[in-house]
Amino acid sequence: MESQPFMPKKTIFYTASLFTLVLIPNLFFLYYINEFRTTLLCSNLALFFIILFLNRFKHTKFLAVVALLFFVINNSFAIFSSFYFRDLFNVTLALSMLTTNTSEAWEMAQEYVGALFLAFFYFIALYHCIKYKFFKTLDYPILIIGFIFAIALPMRHLYKEYKHTGIDYRLINSSKLSNYLKNTPFFSLAPFIEAKDFLDQTIQFKNQTFDYPPFKTKPNNIENIIVVIGESARRDALSLYGNITKTTPLIDKRINQLYIYDQAVSPAAFTNASISLLLSKQIPNKNFSIEKNLDNIISLANQTNIWETYWLSTQENISMYVNMFSMINNQAKNKNWISNAIYDEAIISEYEKALTDNHKKRLIFIHLQGSHPVCSKRYPDGFKLFADNSTTINEYNNSIYYTDFVIDKLIQKLESTSSMLIYVSDHGLSNIGTKMVHATNKKGVEVPFFIWYSDFVSQDFKKKGRDSTPISTTNLYNILMEYLGIEGIKYKDRNSKLEVLTSEFTILQYKDMEDGQ
Template sequence: MSLVINHDKLALSEVKGIIHSLGLAILCFGLLRIAARVLLVRILLALLIGLEFFLQLTYQTSMSVSIVMSLLNAPMSEAVSFINQYGWALLLALISMGLLITLPIRPSPLLTVTSSALGLGYLLIPLLLQLPGIYRDEFYVDYLNKGTSRGHSTTFSQIEYSLHKLSPRFPMFTSVIALLDSATFLGMQIDSHSSWQQVSRGDNAPHLLVLGIGESLRAANLSLYGYERNTTPQLASLQRSQNLQVFNQVYAAGTNTWNSVPAIMTHSQDLPDMSKSIIHLAKDAGYETFWLSNQAALGQWDFSITSLANQADHQFFVSTDAGGSQYDEVLIPELASAIASSDKPKLIVLHFYGSHMTFSDRYPAKFAHFNSANSELDQYDNSVLYTDYIQQQIINLVTKHKGQYLYFADHGLGEPNGPIALKHDVRTPPDIDSLRVPMFTTPSITNHLNSAQAVPLFHFECIFTRWADISAKEISDNNFCEKAINAEHLTFLDANMKVQTQLLPAKLSAKLTLK
């Protein structure tokens, strides 16, 4: 178990990895001996160790806020798919936890003192050697300034920072911090009323706006972006006929739906501000709003997709607890019905199930086109091929009604041949490739946006307002969008809902034109 938990250190150096694995094993053994006579403490310790073991086996990361919230929001169908895919790892973790709880620990004061002393020394000595300067260095200042600290008091911040510093040697601290942060988020109150200021709709604002949000779609697996497999023939045909504008370097605001979609669909400098959502902005500009989803409608968790959907004038969910139980084509007649419902200006948001696991459940049998030794990749690419078909149908319908359509995916997945192949990259930080997603519009809006520029969806409100010809004080003040979009770095939320930035590659430094 210790070797699995320290896989990242083993990958960097076998010697250091083995030393850290041995240190962690001794520390856990010592703590279990100390807790031998207090069953509840022993159970909690075993649960934390087993949970870390399971997460490292499946996602090669520790517990995070995003994982906690995703579990709380997961419908039964997703839970079943997850168990089918990772049941082996869950079984190993449960067996390990059971052994840690039930194996007899013989009384031996000498062994208890020795193992505890060695383990705690491994954990604490490196930190103690840095005191007190650790609370004055640039990393601590950065920790305070970036909002990683919750800032209840100086003492609290120092204790919390110490736990962060200790977590590489005892990763179970990360799970404790994630659970505490999750409880904080669940206790927050979200203002459901708009706080946008000075909103107006331009003379050239489209009468019909349709916004498509894809799911778990890697730009690198679309032939539209140079992928060797022909996964997007319909979209490529539209692009060749100059009816589709494709943006080449678009990056999601997070690596899972729970943190990415709220960050994309709101105006914020840090955590999503639901009072400044795209839905509220469109309503303030005079649009009738619709949220049509093939995902499940869930409880009112903070920053959840459901809380965004409930801001719309009209909502449609396929199910309350079985998202993806039907193919995405179920949304096409709902879109047609929404378009025909009135003559008012409309914003219609389509939330697809796209390429969410289990991939083979995302498309009808006739789209099972790819067949190789890598069945998981084949199934994923088949889901992309089906998405290509669905997008063509949506575009034809929107075009028929002289509307405008913009599509992006909420996040990507890990590189197919990488360490977390086609999984949510909830590591901190994630690989930038797992943030790269497709985005395209029809008709073309080249006069507003440069297709070659890196576009951070964290600031999607800047894209949306140009596309929809809507203005607001928050967008226009101090050249906000010019600064946000043309920054030299990408901004996104990591798995613990902390704002992170990453420098752009030099080749993506061309500026985005916003008019």
């Protein structure tokens, strides 16, 4: 009599398929980040043994589907971040999701619609596997033993952290809970908990003010200081910095009135942290704190009782929570978010109103949409100019070309006054695959930084030419202090090591970062 095989071919196929599907996040990490996370695989296997156990019983099948849906969402975050950003899903990405607004969320959904469909098919494939009769009849001891073996490695890793890092998990707070979850099947929840903690701190300190020691304000002839904060503009995209594509022809023509920092480095590759570090007195360090944002250049300017402060933005102020730097821009005495702005030139009318009000000295911050992905949505049809590179680069160059047009419009309103305009981008972008994305590499933090002076600004303040000395854009605080005439306040640390806050809120020196593309 012919013996039956130990396991039918169909069962072998479904078992192999299920294991491969569970392994997919690790394969993405291995290929795109050069890291195989064994604890992640074990955590996923542990959750899957729970799913198979729930799927055995009529009254818990629904819970099995819910758990499977969570499994797919949880791992989709990990797959998405490794594929598009070459990074693990982290607190930065979680912050971006929690502080997004409706229009931005809709834009991103359209941009990454392929990823959403893949997540849906991932769920269908896994669901089809667990419906196979072999998995529905697995013995309880097998499921329980499998779960114990799968969870053993993550628990061992957690225990080692407990013993060697001083994290006491017996006293759970948001930070410790986040560290705990990183070693469980709920690992994607960890960055969200960290992000929410930052946002809760923002709300906590929102209405507090910083007490400065007595200081003096030295008189000067400057009427307007305009600070234009660009969005996602990397330095080498500007023809002012050598791009052979003429992306900044209008600014290029004004070169005799410019002081250009040739090697400016942003303190972070993401907006929430970079603007916080630009405008507050803190620099990138392991003790980054929302509370330290209380000491910021807008608050300091207010206390001169000489300078009127403004925050004008074409980015929406409405979000699921709040931006990490909202406690800074809300310090401005005059605020306007043009939430219905399609393009950045919508800021011009509000800008003109500010320049013609009754105040004699103004510090005006203008926050642009700039080149924020999706770049093709950042400029009107009339600025679809370039076609000599890939679609991604052409669209990015078009967005820079449009920003050049907007900056020139802003400067035109200042030419007959004693005024200056500073342009600095919050961070750059890196070209990964067919997209321009946030990335903690050199391209992600190399930014344009220059100052334009009108002919009426006193020679005591004017600088011309190019400065090739590496500089962190965190020095904006000190630069503005000088132009505001503030004396008697200690200068901000110059961040001469060019330290950068990573997406995990750790510190990396610019010289040690990967080049990027």
